Amino acid sequence: MVHWKTIKQEANDVANGTTSALANVNKSLKLIQDNEEFGAIISVIKDRSIERAKFIDAQIAKGQKVGRLAGVPFIAKDNFLTFGSETTAASNMLKGFNAPYQSTAIEKLEAEGAICVAKANLDAFAHGGSTENSDFFVTKNPHDKTRVAGGSSGGSAAAVTLGLAPFALGSDTGGSIREPASFCGVVGLKPTYGLVSRSGVVAMASSTDVIGPITTNVADAALVLDIMSGKDLLDSTTIDNDPKGYELNGAKSNISGMRIGVIKEYMDDGLDPEVKKVITESIEIFKKAGAVIVDVSLPSLPTALAVYYIVVPAEVSSNLSRYDGQRFGHNDINAKTLEESYVNSRSQGFGSEAKRRIMIGTHVLSSGYYDAYYKKAQTVRTKLINEFNNSFKSVDALIGPVTPEVAFKIGANSDDPLKMYLIDIMTVAANLVGVPAISIPAGLAGDMPVGLQIMAPQQKDRDLLILASEFEGLIK
Amino acid sequence: MVDDKYLVDGYYPTIGIECHVQLKTKTKLFAGIDNDARAADPNTLISHICLGLPGALPVLNEKAVDLASRAAFALGTSPQTFSKFDRKHYFYPDLPMGYQITQFDQPIIIGGQVNAAVEGVQMVFDVTRAHLESDAGKSTHPAGKDYSLVDLNRAGTPLLEIVSEPCMHNSAEAKAYAHELHLLMKYADVSDVNLFFGNMRFDVNVSVSKDPKVMGTRTETKNLNSFRSVNDAVNYEIKRQIEVLESGEKIIQETRGWLDDSGKTFSQRSKEDSHDYRYFPDPDIPPIVLTSDYIKNIENSMPILPTQIRNNFKSIGLEFSQIETILDEPAIANLLMYIQDAHGDSTAKTVANWLSGPVQKMVSDEKVNWLQVAESAPHLSTLASMLSENKLSSTAAKEVLLDVIIHNSDPLKIAESKNLLQVSDSGELEKIVSEVLASNQKASQDVANGEMKAIGFLVGQVMKSSGGKANPGIVMEIIKKQLGA
Numbered sequence: 001m002v003h004w005k006t007i008k009q010e011a012n013d014v015a016n017g018t019t020s021a022l023a024n025v026n027k028s029l030k031l032i033q034d035n036e037e038f039g040a041i042i043s044v045i046k047d048r049s050i051e052r053a054k055f056i057d058a059q060i061a062k063g064q065k066v067g068r069l070a071g072v073p074f075i076a077k078d079n080f081l082t083f084g085s086e087t088t089a090a091s092n093m094l095k096g097f098n099a100p101y102q103s104t105a106i107e108k109l110e111a112e113g114a115i116c117v118a119k120a121n122l123d124a125f126a127h128g129g130s131t132e133n134s135d136f137f138v139t140k141n142p143h144d145k146t147r148v149a150g151g152s153s154g155g156s157a158a159a160v161t162l163g164l165a166p167f168a169l170g171s172d173t174g175g176s177i178r179e180p181a182s183f184c185g186v187v188g189l190k191p192t193y194g195l196v197s198r199s200g201v202v203a204m205a206s207s208t209d210v211i212g213p214i215t216t217n218v219a220d221a222a223l224v225l226d227i228m229s230g231k232d233l234l235d236s237t238t239i240d241n242d243p244k245g246y247e248l249n250g251a252k253s254n255i256s257g258m259r260i261g262v263i264k265e266y267m268d269d270g271l272d273p274e275v276k277k278v279i280t281e282s283i284e285i286f287k288k289a290g291a292v293i294v295d296v297s298l299p300s301l302p303t304a305l306a307v308y309y310i311v312v313p314a315e316v317s318s319n320l321s322r323y324d325g326q327r328f329g330h331n332d333i334n335a336k337t338l339e340e341s342y343v344n345s346r347s348q349g350f351g352s353e354a355k356r357r358i359m360i361g362t363h364v365l366s367s368g369y370y371d372a373y374y375k376k377a378q379t380v381r382t383k384l385i386n387e388f389n390n391s392f393k394s395v396d397a398l399i400g401p402v403t404p405e406v407a408f409k410i411g412a413n414s415d416d417p418l419k420m421y422l423i424d425i426m427t428v429a430a431n432l433v434g435v436p437a438i439s440i441p442a443g444l445a446g447d448m449p450v451g452l453q454i455m456a457p458q459q460k461d462r463d464l465l466i467l468a469s470e471f472e473g474l475i476k
Numbered sequence: 477m478v479d480d481k482y483l484v485d486g487y488y489p490t491i492g493i494e495c496h497v498q499l500k501t502k503t504k505l506f507a508g509i510d511n512d513a514r515a516a517d518p519n520t521l522i523s524h525i526c527l528g529l530p531g532a533l534p535v536l537n538e539k540a541v542d543l544a545s546r547a548a549f550a551l552g553t554s555p556q557t558f559s560k561f562d563r564k565h566y567f568y569p570d571l572p573m574g575y576q577i578t579q580f581d582q583p584i585i586i587g588g589q590v591n592a593a594v595e596g597v598q599m600v601f602d603v604t605r606a607h608l609e610s611d612a613g614k615s616t617h618p619a620g621k622d623y624s625l626v627d628l629n630r631a632g633t634p635l636l637e638i639v640s641e642p643c644m645h646n647s648a649e650a651k652a653y654a655h656e657l658h659l660l661m662k663y664a665d666v667s668d669v670n671l672f673f674g675n676m677r678f679d680v681n682v683s684v685s686k687d688p689k690v691m692g693t694r695t696e697t698k699n700l701n702s703f704r705s706v707n708d709a710v711n712y713e714i715k716r717q718i719e720v721l722e723s724g725e726k727i728i729q730e731t732r733g734w735l736d737d738s739g740k741t742f743s744q745r746s747k748e749d750s751h752d753y754r755y756f757p758d759p760d761i762p763p764i765v766l767t768s769d770y771i772k773n774i775e776n777s778m779p780i781l782p783t784q785i786r787n788n789f790k791s792i793g794l795e796f797s798q799i800e801t802i803l804d805e806p807a808i809a810n811l812l813m814y815i816q817d818a819h820g821d822s823t824a825k826t827v828a829n830w831l832s833g834p835v836q837k838m839v840s841d842e843k844v845n846w847l848q849v850a851e852s853a854p855h856l857s858t859l860a861s862m863l864s865e866n867k868l869s870s871t872a873a874k875e876v877l878l879d880v881i882i883h884n885s886d887p888l889k890i891a892e893s894k895n896l897l898q899v900s901d902s903g904e905l906e907k908i909v910s911e912v913l914a915s916n917q918k919a920s921q922d923v924a925n926g927e928m929k930a931i932g933f934l935v936g937q938v939m940k941s942s943g944g945k946a947n948p949g950i951v952m953e954i955i956k957k958q959l960g961a
Contacts, residue, residue: 081530081531087530089530094530097530099529099530099531100524100529101524101529103531198531198533199531199532199533200531200532201531202530202531203530203531203533205759206758206759206760207759233535234533234535235533235535235760236533236534236535236536236760236761236762237533237759237760237762314756315759317754318563318565318574318575318754318756320574321565321567321573321574321575322528322529322530322572322573322574324567324569324574326569326626327527327528327529327572328527328529328530338569338624342567362754365565365754365755365756366752366754367752367754370754370755370756374756
């Protein structure tokens with residue numbers, strides 16, 4: 001399934017005429033067509049990407065300077081607002097929605113010459129961990145078509161695994177980049193909260209939503225982050241870039257003597273033995289390279305999932321209020337009254353998972369319950385943040401599994417929303433705390449990939465990427 | 477405990493006022509879109525943020541924070557160093573995101589005071605809080621049509637909602653509070669304060685009770701846009717509530733509207749229909765954190781406020797109504813303070829009399845407006861100095877005054893062209909005086925003998941010979957000197 005070189009090499013090949021932007025776009029479009037059965041893609045941006053490819057090729061022909069990603073195709077999760085095709089968030093609510101503006105992340109990538117060729121499938125409004133909640137179709141795992149690709153960025157992870165484009169974009173609210181990356185055996189990066197602008201990405205939970213790349217290798221993820229990151233006037237929660245940038249360019253950290261914490265709570269019961277074996281082997285690799293391995297306990301970690309499933313639905317219920325059928329999105333044209341228009345448009349446009357989260361969120365924010373749920377959850381969240389900060393005083397990075405088990409069978413958890421929520425148990429903490437985290441292929445359990453999760457302190461994304469890249473080198 | 481003087485038919489009324497002040501920022505509270513929708517066609521001043529499109533994020537307009545901070549100082553307090561925004565949820569077609577961005581439990585202003593004159597007596601009214609929030613759009617419901625129209629131009633306009641304590645007890649106090657708040661916002665320069673365009677809208681909470689220590693159930697009459705309607709709505713509600721209670725019924729806590737034409741309030745919705753707004757901190761907007769340097773800078777940029785101006789003008793002997801007329805126009809009050817500084821109290825008083833007399837009359841006759849008066853400030857100041865230097869008589873000055881304002885021209889030139897300049901040159905006057913004394917022997921003799929009654933006649937004669945241009949004070953001195961009186 002290797003159809004592409006590294007992003008940097010692809011961009012160089014276009015710039016020096018070895019290949020062309022148009023050839024890359026056509027290649028990507030052809031691969032997308034040939035792999036339809038996996039359900040990774042919702043829509044193709046054909047005309048616009050061909051037009052952009054021709055423009056870039058013309059620039060090169062004229063000897064003009066082109067961007068760092070000139071002629072490199074990519075795929076965006078369908079909750080990124082883009083020109084050239086619909087932006088649906090895989091929901092019936094936004095089916096047919098043509099965005100009048102593009103997300104900042106897309107704008108920044110386009111400014112460097114990258115070409116968005118398609119929009120990837122997801123759980124509707126990014127609610128889920130398997131892409132089974134897509135209102136359109138399920139994305140299948142490229143390693144085993146009877147299994148899920150993970151989610152909510154399942155389409156993006158499957159697309160990169162299938163080689164439909166050199167990289168894809170995802171969003172990660174509670175693990176939605178790392179979990180599908182782990183399930184599909186690719187690299188998934190969730191940067192520090194605020195490092196990449198959320199402007200123009202359909203909001204799930206504003207305080208935990210993060211934008212990040214899914215790639216086949218760490219250096220590619222670093223390059224894409226380098227381009228997408230930084231303060232944005234359209235998102236006041238954004239922060240400045242690391243002055244050193246994120247591109248690796250062969251940068252090395254000294255693993256020997258580095259202190260790496262193994263999260264005790266994640267290695268306990270509930271972890272599939274085969275997954276545990278892969279993670280234990282990964283720990284050994286770090287140890288052999290000279291790292292000091294320490295057991296780290298984060299006592300509030302077992303509450304993280306509960307906190308997450310209060311805070312996130314609260315924000316979800318609020319962020320989904322704008323989908324009322326009045327200005328855009330699904331609208332029941334048969335409604336006779338305003339009330340009917342609201343009730344019908346929302347009842348018809350939202351799927352059951354969105355409705356479930358709206359109900360939970362509305363409940364935890366309602367007067368009389370706010371203190372018991374939302375406020376208490378925020379208190380525990382602060383405690384969790386303190387525990388992470390404290391642990392990072394004694395370790396440089398934290399490691400553990402991404403999920404308790406490998407990609408499950410399609411339909412296996414469909415009837416049990418609670419069981420489905422448990423898949424997020426090892427990923428949600430990084431979102432609640434805002435620290436950067438990465439999933440990197442660490443081995444196989446049976447025939448299915450297992451990802452290793454590495455977390456670093458806030459804004460230490462560069463250090464995280466360097467460490468992940470070294471692990472990548474050691475495991476090969 | 478409400479004072480007995482407020483009793484109306486055995487009931488103690490209590491009033492609290494919420495006022496929405498539209499801040500005069502160039503752009504909206506959370507979007508870089510023009511904030512002045514007065515001349516715009518519907519839905520032309522909107523962006524993805526005003527429309528609440530997917531992925532749109534609010535970004536706080538710092539200018540609104542500046543203006544709210546100024547308002548804090550106008551209310552006699554300083555802005556909070558930490559405040560934050562919250563979401564208030566409800567569904568309505570003119571609320572694009574399904575929630576309003578407001579400040580729930582940590583507003584930018586906590587506490588404050590409004591010093592207002594109630595029928596000539598200064599009173600202090602306490603302010604509970606004031607918070608920043610974005611306005612909704614405008615819905616219209618065309619009569620007989622099966623649709624409503626929504627204009628989002630106003631969606632996102634920055635408002636400062638100022639909430640008073642329930643500290644007023646009659647309509648005069650309510651009106652005085654509203655009027656003074658209007659004046660304060662005008663002086664602080666935070667709003668265009670145009671009531672006609674709804675730049676300030678008042679909601680009055682009224683209750684009545686037989687017990688001076690316990691407040692009754694209140695009603696809230698919303699969207700009053702004149703001081704008179706504040707006054708009238710309060711009176712109407714007090715009377716209505718007493719009638720309801722006297723007939724043995726209960727007051728329902730409800731929101732009421734105001735019919736300006738008939739002078740009545742009417743029920744809009746009761747508390748039972750009220751929403752659970754599900755407030756929670758808006759995760760898209762970082763809290764407002766103000767440094768002490770920032771707050772100091774705002775404080776230093778504040779103008780002199782009405783209370784101080786009032787005291788100042790009172791000290792030079794101006795009348796209450798005169799002061800209020802002048803205060804109504806900050807530019808005019810500033811002009812007068814400048815004249816007081818430069819030319820002293822007595823000249824300032826003269827100018828004040830012009831302003832509250834003939835000038836005020838010209839303004840009410842619509843011959844000039846206050847803006848023109850303010851624009852002629854340099855000339856008014858020259859005119860004042862001509863008066864204080866005795867170059868003009870006060871009668872002549874008054875005559876020049878109107879031309880100065882209407883034509884915005886130099887009073888010296890006008891006085892010259894009208895031949896109104898006083899002769900204060902003693903050489904020339906000495907000559908005229910000796911001529912007059914020579915031809916009025918009898919009167920001169922009387923004055924010389926100490927009969928000062930006749931001096932008025934002599935001054936009059938000198939004025940006549942000088943064609944009215946002589947300075948009468950100087951003339952008198954010269955006559956006395958020449959006659960050795």
